[in-house]
Amino acid sequence: MKLLVPVKRVVDYNVKVRVKSDGSGVETANVKMSMNPFDEIAVEEAVRLKEKGIATEIIAVSIGPAACAEQIRTALAMGADRGILVEQDGVVEPLTVAKLLKAIIAKESPGLVIMGKQAIDDDMNATGQMLAALMGWSQGTFASKLTIEGDRATVIREIDGGLETVSLSLPAIITADLRLNEPRYASLPNIMKARKKPIETLKPADLGVDPTPRLTVLKVEEPPKRQAGRKVASVAELVDKLRNEAKVI
Ligand code: AMP
Numbered sequence: 001m002k003l004l005v006p007v008k009r010v011v012d013y014n015v016k017v018r019v020k021s022d023g024s025g026v027e028t029a030n031v032k033m034s035m036n037p038f039d040e041i042a043v044e045e046a047v048r049l050k051e052k053g054i055a056t057e058i059i060a061v062s063i064g065p066a067a068c069a070e071q072i073r074t075a076l077a078m079g080a081d082r083g084i085l086v087e088q089d090g091v092v093e094p095l096t097v098a099k100l101l102k103a104i105i106a107k108e109s110p111g112l113v114i115m116g117k118q119a120i121d122d123d124m125n126a127t128g129q130m131l132a133a134l135m136g137w138s139q140g141t142f143a144s145k146l147t148i149e150g151d152r153a154t155v156i157r158e159i160d161g162g163l164e165t166v167s168l169s170l171p172a173i174i175t176a177d178l179r180l181n182e183p184r185y186a187s188l189p190n191i192m193k194a195r196k197k198p199i200e201t202l203k204p205a206d207l208g209v210d211p212t213p214r215l216t217v218l219k220v221e222e223p224p225k226r227q228a229g230r231k232v233a234s235v236a237e238l239v240d241k242l243r244n245e246a247k248v249i
Helices: 037-051 066-078 094-108 127-135 188-194 235-244
Strands: 002-006 009-011 033-035 057-064 082-087 112-116 138-149 152-159 162-169 172-176 199-202
Touching: 002 037, 002 094, 009 066, 033 037, 033 066, 037 057, 037 066, 037 112, 037 172, 057 066, 057 094, 066 082, 066 188, 066 199, 082 094, 094 127, 112 127, 127 138, 127 172, 138 162, 152 172
Parallel strands: 002 057, 002 112, 057 082, 082 199, 112 172, 138 172
Antiparallel strands: 009 033, 138 152, 152 162
16 A cells, blocks of 8 residues: 655744735745654554555655755654655645645555644645545544554544544545654665655646645734743732733632
8 A cells, every 4th residue: 555645844843933024925045854743643554554564665746845855854764755846836735735735646546544633834624534535534633642553544633522432444534633643754874875766846737737726824823921920929919810800809
């Protein structure tokens, strides 16, 4: 079974993001970029399925500027076999990503797509669900455990009230939650080996998809600065301040 793993290039999770002075988005010039953390978890899960002999090939796909090849290389160094880069500068919306992935699925016929539950840059949490809808495939979102047996997948999902177990027919879309696994670090020999693995480069037009955005971002702004806290000497003083200053009780 082939696995498709979409990996997004995002601002590294350690970077304190800054809003561009014109309010049009977040500053990405000279900022460290990395693979979306949930996508690392998806790659790890795919590699574990290959190690168990369930998957035969792992294809990492990234959509965005040419620099996304770096994130594909990271996936290749973790254990993916080959990459597909769909080059598109500027904003690429979840629906466009889902349509491009659908076109890649038509070419590659994977048995399973494992992706992140959400990209940490714009927190859309939409692409996996949209792809499942476009394909008419089952979806197991927010997966914290994945088991494949024959032509079915069992997914334990993290939901508000606890854990939900669903059984899906394959092919299916799985989106990875934080506790699915702990991604490995790529070893130096594997980083070297990854340099030789193939990456195919395509344009959205090659896949018959129009990447023009349908959404317009009106404004991006920083959250209001938090005021410094104050220490109180006693519970009585705290209650007094909550009642008479903050007027919340
Ligand atoms: P989102 O719906 O934008 O929060 O993203 C959910 C998941 O979809 C991500 O974790 C990725 O696995 C995948 N994804 C979204 N955008 C891209 C992209 N430009 N390239 C590759 N994968 C993507």
